[in-house]
Amino acid sequence: MAHSATHTRQLIFTPAIRIFHWLRALSILVLVITGFYISWPFLVAPESSDVLVQGWIRFAHIVFGFVLTAITLVRFYLFFFSRNDIERRSFKDVMSIQSWITQLKSYIWMGHLNKAGIYGPLQFVTYVAISFAALFICITGLVLYANVYHQGLGGMMWESAAWVTAQMGGLANVRIWHHYITWAFIIFVVIHVYMAVWSGIRFKHNSVDSIVSGYDYHKDH
16 A cells, blocks of 8 residues: 655754754753852852862853853854754744734634744744843853953953943842843743643644754645
């Protein structure tokens, strides 16, 4: 018996995008956990002279902070200059009122999405916002780094870090905003995971498996 395909497969996420997505997810997870611990080192008593635990956790925070910084810069580059323009095509929907209406209606079970690229307009705007939030938290993280480590890379960044510190009204404000954006990431991740799973259930495609395999499947009509 002959079998015919019922779905069409489409590559939507390149290997680079998938790798950087999961590295960024890992970085955010490690940075949130280590960042909260650095602000409240509960594993070692305050009167203890044991600084190894705090040192290793700070080391992990710094390493993954630089990883997130590198990924953030590369993702900005790939968005504008990647040969695969499926992300850039999503900008057409942002400029279309009809696309906004279509996406919002689909979220209340009225019709399906019809996107020019990989993201709907609401997704695109959200991802752009969180990308700039990532850029901001990396900048404030580098400023905090330069104010602790005054030699090597920290020394090279000192003048720029001092300027940013002055513009933000002092190092305390830099630290507070670094903390605020951390909560923005926590809220985003919760909503992002929920919507990714919900989208797969609602539309039967473009789900979590797409960012793993890179492929999306559309039912043939």
